[in-house]
Amino acid sequence: MDLDDESSDDEISIEEISKNDGPTALEIMHLLPTYDLKLAFPNLYLAYQGLCTMPASSASAERSFSKVKLIKTRLRSTMGQSRLESLLILSCERDKKINIEDAINTFGNSSSLLKKCLMYS
Structure with a gap:
């Protein structure tokens, strides 16, 4: 078994994960009330609200x-x-x-x- 082959497989999987364009926090925050999940998960909604209002820098x-x-x-x-x-x-x-x-x-x-x-x- 070659160690270089294993490390290259790990690098590829990390690159694939980082390229994943899943929903953004803002999109999820807007989806929660759409499917009436805001009342079911109020703390999750507040967490996404806080995440969306945090500045990118100080x-x-x-x-x-x-x-x-x-x-x-x-x-x-x-x-x-x-x-x-x-x-x-x-x-x-x-x-x-x-x-x-x-x-x-x-x-x-x-x-x-x-x-x-x-x-x-």
């Missing part, structure tokens, strides 16, 4: 921590939690382009009182 979390260092300096150490969260969101999402007219229209349409105030000012 870069976004690291970026958020570096923003906290920049925003929360010694001078601003007494800042409240809600203001800190708001400033972090503004800082992290500032590269997104926002149409000012759309923002005003959305803000104005959210309340009839706001709409009246915006129309008369």
Whole structure:
């Protein structure tokens, strides 16, 4: 028996397994409610939900921590939690382009009182 033949068989089987294009976690998560399995396996559904929402890397979390260092300096150490969260969101999402007219229209349409105030000012 030749050892090289056995190792090549193992390598081929590993390659075949890695080439297997089975369903993704997202596809399985969407199939569970389709076949009414979400109620039968609620923990499995939650596990797939968690798997699908996990980031591929920790870069976004690291970026958020570096923003906290920049925003929360010694001078601003007494800042409240809600203001800190708001400033972090503004800082992290500032590269997104926002149409000012759309923002005003959305803000104005959210309340009839706001709409009246915006129309008369």
